[in-house]
């Protein structure tokens with residue numbers, strides 16, 4: 001490896017400038033690390049699906065029933081989980097095939113989020129949007145790797161009180177979200193048992209796809225006791 005210009009690059013790329021490190025062993029280390037993370041992600045996704053397959057089906061059927069009655073979906077999370085929430089809302093509202101559902105990611109509108117955060121308080125950025133838009137036939141899905149974020153907890157509490165179906169995706173040991181579910185204050189909670197935020201988010205994404213798939217399947221079936229079904 002060339003070592004010229006090492007003064008100017010050592011701050012940005014310290015590993016490249018190390019004379020002991022050759023490029024091949026660096027690539028081998030990176031590949032081994034990536035393989036280890038992929039294997040851990042696959043193991044965790046399988047364990048999560050084994051644990052929550054039935055729970056996802058129950059939630060998906062409940063969601064389908066609400067969507068058939070005109071219910072809408074609100075998804076929310078912080079940081080990386082906000083983009084997972086956006087993906088989920090987009091999956092429901094703009095499916096490549098299947099039935100579209102009115103769905104919004106509540107972190108998506110920066111004017112609303114920054115105004116609420118600045119003027120009212122960050123803890124209320126999702127709760128205030130639930131108050132503004134939600135009706136009792138709707139569904140709220142919150143994603144939190146810690147299971148503890150105040151802005152999500154206040155919104156879920158509000159949603160549950162208003163009669164929405166409430167679903168939480170958590171990580172680590174489940175945090176406050178899992179405690180809410182145990183106390184009957186949250187309808188469904190899926191905790192991905194890992195200490196890695198990124199592995200948790202990967203499993204959350206997979207569980208979200210599964211939930212969408214179950215809901216889609218049941219939305220296209222006639223509702224129980226409906227004229228269509230008899």
Ligand SMILES: O=C(CO)[C@@H](O)[C@H](O)[C@H](O)[C@H](O)COP(=O)(O)O
Nearest residue numbers: 078079080081144145146147149197
């Ligand atoms: O790790 C990432 C993204 O992968 C961060 O952006 C992370 O999502 C943020 O720190 C969040 O604020 C964490 O909040 P939460 O998942 O505990 O509710």
